[in-house]
Amino acid sequence: MPEKPYDKTIKTINKLAPIWQKRLGLDHWDIKHTPIDNHYGDDNGQDHKVTATTHAQWQYMDANIKWYLPSAVRHDDETLEKILVHELVHVLLSPEQTLIDTEIVHSSSHGQYNETQTNALVERNYEHIELSTEMVTKALINAWQTHT
Numbered sequence: 001m002p003e004k005p006y007d008k009t010i011k012t013i014n015k016l017a018p019i020w021q022k023r024l025g026l027d028h029w030d031i032k033h034t035p036i037d038n039h040y041g042d043d044n045g046q047d048h049k050v051t052a053t054t055h056a057q058w059q060y061m062d063a064n065i066k067w068y069l070p071s072a073v074r075h076d077d078e079t080l081e082k083i084l085v086h087e088l089v090h091v092l093l094s095p096e097q098t099l100i101d102t103e104i105v106h107s108s109s110h111g112q113y114n115e116t117q118t119n120a121l122v123e124r125n126y127e128h129i130e131l132s133t134e135m136v137t138k139a140l141i142n143a144w145q146t147h148t
């Protein structure tokens, strides 16, 4: 029976995930990779470009990475690997990355920021998180390619 494209994608993720989790020192975490047979945001008609999202409960060393298969299948193995490392870096940095968000929400609930200010701060924090995640991802992949 021929392999379905989703099967190939899931196989690649399941093959690479333990390798990179070990490289990043995340092998004591409980990291689930959940395949989703939908585009991200299908329920409210949003972004179809998102391939994966990460939700980490760092207090419990527990994370769930959701893979949106209709988006994921469009990528070759090399790109999938880069996305995987990016998501795992989110896990790695999650205790730091949630800190500012918590602070913004706290200050906002105490009337320090209005709604517009709160949204702008959350948005800017999100962009900073993406930048730091992407920089660490590129550094890791570069270092790995140079030394092997």
Ligand SMILES: [Zn+2]
Residues within 6 Å of the ligand: 086, 090, 130, 133
């Ligand atoms: Zn990201």
